[in-house]
Amino acid sequence: MTTRSWLLHGRAASAGAVVGALLSLSAHVLAGDRRGTDDAARETTTQLAPTFEPWAQPLIEISDGAELPLFVVQGMLGGALLGMSIAALRRERSHAS
Amino acid sequence: MHIIEGFLPLRHAVGWTAAALPFVVGSARALSRRVNAEPAQRMRLAASGAFVLLLSSLKLPSLAGSSAHPTGTGLGSVLVGAACMPVMAGLVLLFQAVVLAHGGLTTWGANVFSLGVVGPWVAIGTFQLAERVGASPPLAVGVAAACADLATYACTAMQLAWAFPGAEGVTDAFVRFALVFGVTQLPLAALEGVFSAVVWKSIAPLSRRRPSLA
Numbered sequence: 154m155t156t157r158s159w160l161l162h163g164r165a166a167s168a169g170a171v172v173g174a175l176l177s178l179s180a181h182v183l184a185g186d187r188r189g190t191d192d193a194a195r196e197t198t199t200q201l202a203p204t205f206e207p208w209a210q211p212l213i214e215i216s217d218g219a220e221l222p223l224f225v226v227q228g229m230l231g232g233a234l235l236g237m238s239i240a241a242l243r244r245e246r247s248h249a250s
Numbered sequence: 251m252h253i254i255e256g257f258l259p260l261r262h263a264v265g266w267t268a269a270a271l272p273f274v275v276g277s278a279r280a281l282s283r284r285v286n287a288e289p290a291q292r293m294r295l296a297a298s299g300a301f302v303l304l305l306s307s308l309k310l311p312s313l314a315g316s317s318a319h320p321t322g323t324g325l326g327s328v329l330v331g332a333a334c335m336p337v338m339a340g341l342v343l344l345f346q347a348v349v350l351a352h353g354g355l356t357t358w359g360a361n362v363f364s365l366g367v368v369g370p371w372v373a374i375g376t377f378q379l380a381e382r383v384g385a386s387p388p389l390a391v392g393v394a395a396a397c398a399d400l401a402t403y404a405c406t407a408m409q410l411a412w413a414f415p416g417a418e419g420v421t422d423a424f425v426r427f428a429l430v431f432g433v434t435q436l437p438l439a440a441l442e443g444v445f446s447a448v449v450w451k452s453i454a455p456l457s458r459r460r461p462s463l464a
Contacts, residue, residue, distance in 0.1 A: 211347070215350060
């Protein structure tokens with residue numbers, strides 16, 4: 154890849170990362186304290202099988218405050234990769250034509 | 251659709267992992283073959299994986315004061331084929347289990363089966379059916395993505411009902427879990443359909459590949 158295409162891909166990845174972060178952040182802000190369906194399903198499980206005890210715990214404990222930035226990072230990664238791939242596809246297409 | 255860490259009995263966790271693994275291995279081989287045969291496909295595959303990563307990071311508000319995540323596998327299935335999706339779903343679920351404590355390693359197989367196998371196959375089937383009845387490609391993609399989303403959550407409801415049938419049996423438990431997910435997921439599935447159709451419109455002109463299972 155030439156320096157120019159690296160710059161183009163970098164710009165697309167940065168733009169995608171910003172869009173991904175904003176999407177993830179705004180979705181979480183809109184969702185606020187609404188209960189997730191995972192928790193609702195856990196509650197139903199407890200009602201159906203009151204004696205069931207989870208036999209494994211997550212590798213790490215994530216506090217409520219840390220969850221948002223981590224999801225935003227995931228959104229950034231997804232957005233960056235999506236932006237870069239769309240830019241690369243556009244470039245391939247323009248070269249082919 | 252994440253079943254929480256430790257929330258499936260051991261034999262169900264092992265069984266679902268055994269059921270999902272052949273799809274993940276087959277998917278990795280399909281990806282490798284695809285990239286070797288057509289290096290130009292790399293970016294389409296990357297876009298599909300990225301879309302799953304992006305959409306599963308969105309915690310969206312829905313009806314009844316609840317929230318949930320879209321899946322993102324419908325668009326990828328139509329872009330690169332359902333056979334390529336298990337490994338992408340597996341990687342995203344692994345990332346979420348290890349880094350975000352979302353889902354889990356013991357429930358990874360069950361979650362891969364619903365997100366990476368059932369959803370994508372339903373997406374392809376729905377897409378082909380929608381095209382056959384004359385739907386435009388963006389509409390077909392939107393409907394396929396929405397159906398993939400709903401099918402993923404229906405599969406999770408089935409997995410939980412099978413593991414926890416309660417006193418009334420599996421069918422009653424399935425209805426209870428399906429209601430828990432359905433109220434939240436119906437509007438989100440419609441939203442995912444619209445979002446997938448929009449992204450499809452920006453990628454489709456760059457892609458010459460026809461949707462298929464392989």
